Amino acid sequence: MGLTRRQFLKWAGVTGVGAVVFNGCRVPDHEIQVQSPVELPEDLVTGRDNYYATVAQVGSGSEGLLVRVMEGRAKKVEGNPDYPLNTGKHHIRSEAMLQATYHPDRIKSPMVRIAKGGPFRAIGWPDALERLTKILGDADPANVLLATGPVRGKLADVTKLFAKDYGAQALGFDPIDQHVLRTAIKNIYDQDVLPDFDIAHADFIMSFGADFLGTWIDPTHYMRGYGEFRQGEDRAERGHLVHVDSRFSVTAAAADEWKYVNPGTEGLLALSMAHTIVTEKLGDAGAARALTGGADNHLSSFSADKVASQIGMSADAITNLAHKFAGTRGRALAIGGGSAGAHTNGVFNLTAIYALNYLVGSVNVPGGVIFNPAGDQSQITGAPIRDWKAALDAMRSGDIKVLLVRDANVVHGLSKQLKVTEALDKLDTIVSFSSFLDETTARADLILPGHTPFEEWGTDTPDVGPGYRTVAFQQPVINRFRDTMAFGDVLIRTASELGHAMPWESMRDAVRAAARDLHSTNRGSVTQPTFEEFWKRSLERGGWWDQGDTVSGTPTPPVLPRAAVKAQIAGDAKVFPLHLVPFEGHAIGTGQYAHLPWAQAVPDPITTVVWTTWVELNPKTAESLNVKQDDVVTLESATGDFISVPVYVNPATPPDVASVPIGQGHEQFTTYAAGRGSNVLDILAQAEDSDTGSLAWASTRVRLTKTNVRVGLPKLEGIEEPRQLPGEPVIVVFRPGEEDDSHS
Amino acid sequence: MATQTKPQSATDRSTAFKWSMVIDLDRCTGCEACVVACQSENNVPINEESAFIEGRAFEWIRLERYWEGEWPDIKARFIPVLCQHCENAPCEPVCPVYATYHNNEGLNVQVYNRCVGTRYCGANCPYHARQFNFWEPVWPEDLRHQLNPDVTVRTRGVMEKCSMCIQRIRRATRSKTPSDIPDGAFNPACVQACPTSAMTFGNLNNPESKVSKLQNDERRYHMFEHLGTAPTTLYLKQVDTHGA
Structure with a gap:
């Protein structure tokens, strides 16, 4: 049917009029706004908020924080822009600490066990303190062990002084201690404290095993530098990152190049690179002379062709890395740690890695390793496993009869092979000062629950400072939420009761004493004529730091070893074909944050898995073992111990590796942690680094057996493996030099 | 002492502010500080294990990871995904009750007390930025x-x-003119937390703001550009110098 001119004009007219009419009927923009609830909750809220500066120890890291407090409740954690290490940014763990304060399963008051093995009964603080004094008064101090998690600043001073005056042994606990790193730094740089890495100003970074963008030491601080390393406005060129590791970590994902090496050969690779740099005269001649003792053939046993097969890289690839490292136009920086130090040859590996910085002139200069002044640093660090084995033996033999424990969950953090619970059962008394009923505290006879970090006084002298003297102040940003008492205050009071009065009456007093010392220097970030004014200003700023108080000079490099120290891997490769690479949980750490729902629910960046433990397998390895995603398998080590975990098929996992996160497998520790996943620490061979006695946690082989069980792995990603689609990638990649026509 | 200026009318504000975010994927490490900061600031419900198994986890900003290549030449690429605050938002015209609309500051706004839960907006959002409360959120x-x-x-x-x-x-701009608010004076929780400063937030109507200047960056792109949603959120491409 044709359309006549008349019909066309009629329809066009109707359409035009309709368009005008309907447009006129549209709800006017202002009406939408008028009807919108412009009086949003923030308009209706009564009361005023305040921001208080404080500091939190986040693993080994130190984060200056501003906490928003309203009506007496802490609402939000933000980074303190003034604090030199995190400059306004913060880690997931700092945020999640809010949930520790308001945790529904937090211990609400002091408790005593009515009888051995019986239930707990709530008691008051006078009673609790009296009982503690009696326990310590009756005990022989030589039979008392005071165990804490890593502690820094004034609380470390108070704890050490208490132990010294009373006569007890003090021992720090951390499932992954940093003694190997500290020893290597002492060996190679003659420094007593860990140095900073000037990532922001480096041009080429070679990282060996240190997941410094994920979980290693102080990720927030390192990430601050990483952003500038990549796209800093003042940079001439984007920095280049090479990561050497036996697992595909967050740092490996960020790297321009990820190099897989056979576990335990990281030091060999570093020395082979050093050999190339020295023989081809690519680096600093003076440093090369010192490191080799002037002998041209000193490092000859590490030539690339001799060690390539051991390392699992081609000789060309090793030489190429050495050329890139030494040939960088700007500053090259070598960082080592994590799994590279977690072998029986850990100190050898890290010493070799850090020696590379001498060859490229990156020691104590911008863009390289920056030394930190030892000044105020006081801390109790996690003791090596060797010391903990001795302590457990002492418990069994009766040499230790009383255990005082604070945030040192040895039942979870030490392997079941060490029969920790059996040793604890031999003790006469366990007193816990923890805020939560973890596996160790659950065995206590008396609990004097401590404050959470937002409720107590303290200072922090960062484990890794910014290159200059820094003291952070921790202040209570809210009143205590439960009937708890600061651990430091309990020690100060008890010391007084026992006749060993400390120079301070409270933790606040101890912090003020530290502030007085800083005030008397009359320099640094806060200077005021009166102490009270100084106290007020430094609390407002979150601490005091002195950019003029640095370490100058470069030490003389020591002579490097001529021969390699080989890593001893537990388990016959024919029987136990997979190398077990445990790694710290992204947010829950080694388990100390497993009770916090935000930490549990944040997806692992690589796998997106949450709330549980899994094992990462290469697709081909999984296929050869006839296992699929979500299949539950047992992982068994040569010790005969095993765990059951579901499989996550990870295309970036090396074929001979099984990676498992640490941190789950709690039997207690609140409803959010208990009964989830498995504790991979239980199947590790209890091998030690030969120099320090630290746990060689990356030196175990395992075999895998399929079970008939399948579970749905809780994870953010869907069923299909998310892959970039050719032609329509979600993440568009810019390759310098290639033509780019995808601009919007 | 600062003097109070007369609050501006909505019309005035429309010319004053146009909020935008730029995310530099070359700085992003996938740490997810943004994710938890957002949950804390915005009272996002706690995601229990079952929420992930059912595919109903609440994350206003989430980190997606995509694989490229095969072992050993493999890459994991990260991208934080949030509401893109599209100029041509597919979620807006399908809402029968005007619960979601574009305000005059460039934001895609959700009015909770208008929402009747049709979920048309969620179905129409190509970025999966919307989450529906099937159950009453519960906190201990x-x-x-x-x-x-x-x-x-x-x-x-x-x-x-x-x-x-x-x-x-609202808090930062109440009774203020743009000149009273320096660029970067306040930030959404995710931007504030981001350790690598991969995220930048600001006013596009201020030509001197960082977000304005980044609009011309050679690495700029919009997610799903071909859909024509005209997102206000801009990404800067990740740089790959593999093997260089």
């Missing part, structure tokens, strides 16, 4: 002390999504 009594009093706790049957921390925008 003690944990409720942490909730942000500035932000509504949503109820069952309501759609929610990134608001660009509108409560912070």
Whole structure:
């Protein structure tokens, strides 16, 4: 049917009029706004908020924080822009600490066990303190062990002084201690404290095993530098990152190049690179002379062709890395740690890695390793496993009869092979000062629950400072939420009761004493004529730091070893074909944050898995073992111990590796942690680094057996493996030099 | 002492502010500080294990990871995904009750007490930025002390999504003109937390703001450009110098 001119004009007219009419009927923009609830909750809220500066120890890291407090409740954690290490940014763990304060399963008051093995009964603080004094008064101090998690600043001073005056042994606990790193730094740089890495100003970074963008030491601080390393406005060129590791970590994902090496050969690779740099005269001649003792053939046993097969890289690839490292136009920086130090040859590996910085002139200069002044640093660090084995033996033999424990969950953090619970059962008394009923505290006879970090006084002298003297102040940003008492205050009071009065009456007093010392220097970030004014200003700023108080000079490099120290891997490769690479949980750490729902629910960046433990397998390895995603398998080590975990098929996992996160497998520790996943620490061979006695946690082989069980792995990603689609990638990649026509 | 200026009318504000975010993927490490900061600021419900198994986890901003290549030449690429605050938002015209609309500051706004839960907006969002409250969100009594009093706790049957921390925008801009607000003076929680400063937030109507200048960056791109949604959120491409 044709359309006549008349019909066309009629329809066009109707359409035009309709368009005008309907447009006129549209709800006017202002009406939408008028009807919108412009009086949003923030308009209706009564009361005023305040921001208080404080500091939190986040693993080994130190984060200056501003906490928003309203009506007496802490609402939000933000980074303190003034604090030199995190400059306004913060880690997931700092945020999640809010949930520790308001945790529904937090211990609400002091408790005593009515009888051995019986239930707990709530008691008051006078009673609790009296009982503690009696326990310590009756005990022989030589039979008392005071165990804490890593502690820094004034609380470390108070704890050490208490132990010294009373006569007890003090021992720090951390499932992954940093003694190997500290020893290597002492060996190679003659420094007593860990140095900073000037990532922001480096041009080429070679990282060996240190997941410094994920979980290693102080990720927030390192990430601050990483952003500038990549796209800093003042940079001439984007920095280049090479990561050497036996697992595909967050740092490996960020790297321009990820190099897989056979576990335990990281030091060999570093020395082979050093050999190339020295023989081809690519680096600093003076440093090369010192490191080799002037002998041209000193490092000859590490030539690339001799060690390539051991390392699992081609000789060309090793030489190429050495050329890139030494040939960088700007500053090259070598960082080592994590799994590279977690072998029986850990100190050898890290010493070799850090020696590379001498060859490229990156020691104590911008863009390289920056030394930190030892000044105020006081801390109790996690003791090596060797010391903990001795302590457990002492418990069994009766040499230790009383255990005082604070945030040192040895039942979870030490392997079941060490029969920790059996040793604890031999003790006469366990007193816990923890805020939560973890596996160790659950065995206590008396609990004097401590404050959470937002409720107590303290200072922090960062484990890794910014290159200059820094003291952070921790202040209570809210009143205590439960009937708890600061651990430091309990020690100060008890010391007084026992006749060993400390120079301070409270933790606040101890912090003020530290502030007085800083005030008397009359320099640094806060200077005021009166102490009270100084106290007020430094609390407002979150601490005091002195950019003029640095370490100058470069030490003389020591002579490097001529021969390699080989890593001893537990388990016959024919029987136990997979190398077990445990790694710290992204947010829950080694388990100390497993009770916090935000930490549990944040997806692992690589796998997106949450709330549980899994094992990462290469697709081909999984296929050869006839296992699929979500299949539950047992992982068994040569010790005969095993765990059951579901499989996550990870295309970036090396074929001979099984990676498992640490941190789950709690039997207690609140409803959010208990009964989830498995504790991979239980199947590790209890091998030690030969120099320090630290746990060689990356030196175990395992075999895998399929079970008939399948579970749905809780994870953010869907069923299909998310892959970039050719032609329509979600993440568009810019390759310098290639033509780019995808601009919007 | 600062003098109070007369609050501007909505028409005035429309020319004053156009909020935008730029995310530099070359700085992003996938740490997810943004994810938890957002959950804390915006009273996003706690995601229990079952929420992930059912595919109903609440994350106003989430980190997606995509694989490229095969072992050993493999890459994991990260991208934080949030509401893109599209100029041509597919979620807006399908809402029968005007619960979601584009405000005059460039934001895609969700009005909770208008929402009747049709979920048309969620179905129409190509970025999966919207989450629906199938159940009443529950916090243990003690944990409720942490909730942000500035932000509504949503109820069952309501759609929610990134608001660009509108409560912070309102607080910072109330009774102020753009010249009173220096660039970067305030930020949404995710931007504030981001350790690598991969995220930048600001006013596009201020030509001197960082977000304005980044609009011309050679690495700029919009997610799903071909859909024509005209997102306000801009990404800067990740740089790959593999093997260089």
